[in-house]
Amino acid sequence: MTDNPHLTAEQVLQILNGDAPVDLDQLTLCVITHGDGPDRDRYSEYERGEILVVGRESRREPFGEGRKPWKRSVGTHFTSDWDAAHALSALVRDAEFRPGVYAWDGQRWTLTDREWEFDNPVVADLTRTRQEQP
Numbered sequence: 001m002t003d004n005p006h007l008t009a010e011q012v013l014q015i016l017n018g019d020a021p022v023d024l025d026q027l028t029l030c031v032i033t034h035g036d037g038p039d040r041d042r043y044s045e046y047e048r049g050e051i052l053v054v055g056r057e058s059r060r061e062p063f064g065e066g067r068k069p070w071k072r073s074v075g076t077h078f079t080s081d082w083d084a085a086h087a088l089s090a091l092v093r094d095a096e097f098r099p100g101v102y103a104w105d106g107q108r109w110t111l112t113d114r115e116w117e118f119d120n121p122v123v124a125d126l127t128r129t130r131q132e133q134p
Helices: 009-016 082-093
Strands: 025-034 050-055 075-079 101-106 108-113 123-124
Touching: 025 082, 050 082, 075 082, 082 101, 082 108
Parallel strands: none
Antiparallel strands: 025 050, 025 075, 101 108, 101 123
């Protein structure tokens, strides 16, 4: 028995994982950046700016429905940096958001003229959906 009457994050994850331990090193974050279609506002089962916990290799939610966002027509950005994910989520939800390639400097996302690089956690291409990317 423990002296702490509160649940820990590790205990919550274990419950969500069917009472099996969770290896945090195998998890990463996925931010839904935009939808598909001409207006970029169709998201099927996701919301713009939604942050998901997914498997680093599988890119699938390890808990619940096991959704795999990159298989849908939504833009995604993967990172293990909570601050970057949280800031990107706020950026794409902002009414003044402009599509483009953004770079993360450790504090904020800024519009840049850099080229997008596949799987680069500090550069996000917010101009097109996952299926359109090379």
